[in-house]
Amino acid sequence: MPTLYGLGVGPGDPELITLKALKILKEVPVIVAPKSRQEGESLALEIVVRVLGPAVADKETVELHFPMTRDPARLAGAWREAAGTVAGHLRRGRDVAFVTLGDPTFYSTYFLLLEELIRLVPEARMVTVPAVTSVSACAARLNLPLVQGDESLAVVSGARDPEALRRVIEDFDCTVVLKVGRHLPRLMETLKDLGLEERAVLATRCGLPGERLGSPAGPGEADYLSLLVVKK
Amino acid sequence: MPTLYGLGVGPGDPELITLKALKILKEVPVIVAPKSRQEGESLALEIVVRVLGPAVADKETVELHFPMTRDPARLAGAWREAAGTVAGHLRRGRDVAFVTLGDPTFYSTYFLLLEELIRLVPEARMVTVPAVTSVSACAARLNLPLVQGDESLAVVSGARDPEALRRVIEDFDCTVVLKVGRHLPRLMETLKDLGLEERAVLATRCGLPGERLGSPAGPGEADYLSLLVVKK
Numbered sequence: 001m002p003t004l005y006g007l008g009v010g011p012g013d014p015e016l017i018t019l020k021a022l023k024i025l026k027e028v029p030v031i032v033a034p035k036s037r038q039e040g041e042s043l044a045l046e047i048v049v050r051v052l053g054p055a056v057a058d059k060e061t062v063e064l065h066f067p068m069t070r071d072p073a074r075l076a077g078a079w080r081e082a083a084g085t086v087a088g089h090l091r092r093g094r095d096v097a098f099v100t101l102g103d104p105t106f107y108s109t110y111f112l113l114l115e116e117l118i119r120l121v122p123e124a125r126m127v128t129v130p131a132v133t134s135v136s137a138c139a140a141r142l143n144l145p146l147v148q149g150d151e152s153l154a155v156v157s158g159a160r161d162p163e164a165l166r167r168v169i170e171d172f173d174c175t176v177v178l179k180v181g182r183h184l185p186r187l188m189e190t191l192k193d194l195g196l197e198e199r200a201v202l203a204t205r206c207g208l209p210g211e212r213l214g215s216p217a218g219p220g221e222a223d224y225l226s227l228l229v230v231k232k
Numbered sequence: 233m234p235t236l237y238g239l240g241v242g243p244g245d246p247e248l249i250t251l252k253a254l255k256i257l258k259e260v261p262v263i264v265a266p267k268s269r270q271e272g273e274s275l276a277l278e279i280v281v282r283v284l285g286p287a288v289a290d291k292e293t294v295e296l297h298f299p300m301t302r303d304p305a306r307l308a309g310a311w312r313e314a315a316g317t318v319a320g321h322l323r324r325g326r327d328v329a330f331v332t333l334g335d336p337t338f339y340s341t342y343f344l345l346l347e348e349l350i351r352l353v354p355e356a357r358m359v360t361v362p363a364v365t366s367v368s369a370c371a372a373r374l375n376l377p378l379v380q381g382d383e384s385l386a387v388v389s390g391a392r393d394p395e396a397l398r399r400v401i402e403d404f405d406c407t408v409v410l411k412v413g414r415h416l417p418r419l420m421e422t423l424k425d426l427g428l429e430e431r432a433v434l435a436t437r438c439g440l441p442g443e444r445l446g447s448p449a450g451p452g453e454a455d456y457l458s459l460l461v462v463k464k
Contacts, residue, residue: 010250011362015255017250017251018248018364022251104377107381131364136363140361148344150391151339151389152400154385156384157384
């Protein structure tokens with residue numbers, strides 16, 4: 001029975017891949033990676049190339065192109081096409097690893113593919129391989145305990161509305177804001193209001209070349225891979 | 233300069249350790265693991281033994297014993313003693329890996345040790361090595377996306393009071409309750425009130441021998457390593 005692996009390669013440092021993910025990458029004949037203008041998505045394949053070395057030449061690597069759009073119809077069409085490509089491999093009995101930066105259960109597009117494939121190739125085995133998240137990697141770089149004892153952690157998107165975000169930061173011991181990007185000035189205002197500016201750390205490209213860690217200095221500093229940690 | 237590594241071995245499956253953690257375990261002369269009646273803590277050393285194989289015999293392994301108490305004075309005393317032992321190794325120029333089950337930034341005792349050692353051996357380098365959390369591992373086993381798109385995730389302890397927990401579950405797309413244990417009946421009542429019983433999955437010993445995944449059937453099912461996932 002062919003297997004589709006939803007395989008996390010970790011947050012960026014190739015050494016933060018798991019033994020299990022590396023073993024599966026060595027075994028599967030087909031490696032599929034999404035590719036779009038969002039940088040995170042092509043980084044996954046770069047990590048695969050680095051950990052496999054020359055052995056990657058023996059694999060069929062498939063890059064799936066997705067439009068950078070929020071138009072559901074265009075996106076759904078792109079996903080159906082991608083799922084069709086992957087289904088073709090599975091039906092020919094070939095195991096496929098769909099690779100994602102970070103952890104596949106954590107803000108990955110993998111589950112869009114999975115849902116489609118459960119319909120297309122119901123006989124395939126679907127195995128999700130967990131990985132280190134960017135949140136853990138960033139906290140580790142800062143030697144910062146996200147949560148201890150009975151503390152609580154919230155993870156939210158930068159797109160969250162300011163009033164809701166304010167309540168979250170008030171209620172939780174630690175709040176991590178992902179996908180900061182253009183929302184940074186608004187987030188900083190909320191933190192200033194709460195008197196928590198000094199407790200916030202902005203991490204951009206954590207564990208990747210060009211890493212920046214420190215106080216969120218102002219607008220223009222954050223990108224799609226930036227995250228903000230507020231530990232009280 | 234000697235280095236203290238706060239090293240996560242992942243959620244339980246030895247294959248879910250990272251390449252980086254394995255490399256460091258092979259290099260360091262001293263491996264320190266906390267040991268108490270809480271099972272999670274001795275599991276970390278078991279995983280080390282499994283991934284290192286016979287090479288573990290060349291290491292000095294130190295088990296630190298902590299009393300199972302909430303008495304701050306007794307705990308602080310135990311931590312000071314443990315830190316003294318680790319400091320002794322670092323002062324003799326020997327690198328030390330303090331191993332934790334799961335990720336060290338995520339509900340680990342490692343940072344209690346770190347704080348003490350920064351005082352005792354300020355010249356030592358402190359490096360935290362992130363790992364796969366039990367939360368990611370459990371979601372992966374269930375093929376469940378914790379969060380997608382702009383969704384939000386809350387992680388709370390089972391000790392959280394019912395009213396606060398209720399608000400969290402209402403406000404977040406996904407809530408994970410850790411350290412469920414004896415709090416399960418109370419948690420189930422809250423879920424029943426919210427009509428979310430069917431959306432909850434209880435995971436006990438996820439990825440470990442004796443794993444149980446499924447609907448939270450009733451009292452007595454959960455232990456210290458159980459977690460409850462509520463995805464709306």
